[in-house]
Amino acid sequence: MPDSLPLAAPASPASAPQPVRFRGGGFTVRRHPLAALAAFAILVGVWEGASRLGLASPLFLPPPSAVGAALAGMVADGSLWLNLKASLMRIGVGWTLGTLGGMLVGFAMGIGSLARAVGVPLVSAFFPIPKIALLPLFILWFGIGEPSKFATIGFGVFFPTVIATYSAIDAVPRNLIRMAQSFGLPWRSILRSIVLPGALPGILAGFRITASIALILVVAAEMIGAEYGIGAFVLMAGNLMQTDTLLAGVLVLSLMGLTIGTVLSVLERRLLKWR
DSSP, rough: OOSOOOOOOOTTTTSSSOOOOOOOOSSSOOOTTTTHHHHHHHHHHHHHHHHHTTSSTTTTTTOHHHHHHHHEEEHHHTTHHHHHHHHHHHHHHHHHHHHHHHHHHHHHHHHHHHHHHHHHHHHHHTTSOOGGHHHHHHHHOSSSHHHHHHHHHHHHHHHHHHHHHHHHHHOHHHHHHHHHHHOOOHEEEEEEEEHHHHHHHHHHHHHHHHHHHHHHHHHHHHHOOSSHHHHHHHHHHHTOOOHHHHHHHHHHHHHHHHHHHHHHHHHHHTTTTTO
């Protein structure tokens, strides 16, 4: 046996273990506050440039500057607020009625076997019906005034809310519910502490869909029978071939949708702080 063993050569920097990059980001959403603004600016710039170069007829597609002037005229003569107030009132009442009813039925279907057995076939049968096609029937039932418009919007919001609420409750992990039951937790506490927080993201996602549906339905209902409202305003501008005023009304509808989406985003951040 030799008196001494050869010492191992020190590890070179190239052979040293390299740190492993962390991969557990979990699809973390990064905020890009200027991305949407830049996209809108590019879109408006291309639109204005096409109109200035004569690539688009001002009669059929007026430039954004003309649309902005028409919108400023609506603000100056007070017609914007008059029509906007009527539409917002109809959306608020119809969406609230449809959402409350849909959440009650959706919760019942999510936690009750009998309600699920009865509700799923009925929702599947009534949901595909175009809700605006029922407006003449609602006018016969409730008259030409506001109740028929409330019914149209509420009926259109009701079924998507039922589906969103029922699906969100059904997606709550059953292991959590069984664990709570094994500890003897009352069913009210289970609903409040486990089912509702687990289903809340899906319910709030349903709110985004139903808010858009309410906006579409209020425009359609106002086009059929209303003196004031953004839908009636857009229809009148189209009949008079005032395309700049028509697009100004469409811009107002787009801003309404953007505002509703922003409000729902703030609501999600406040209610889903744990996520």
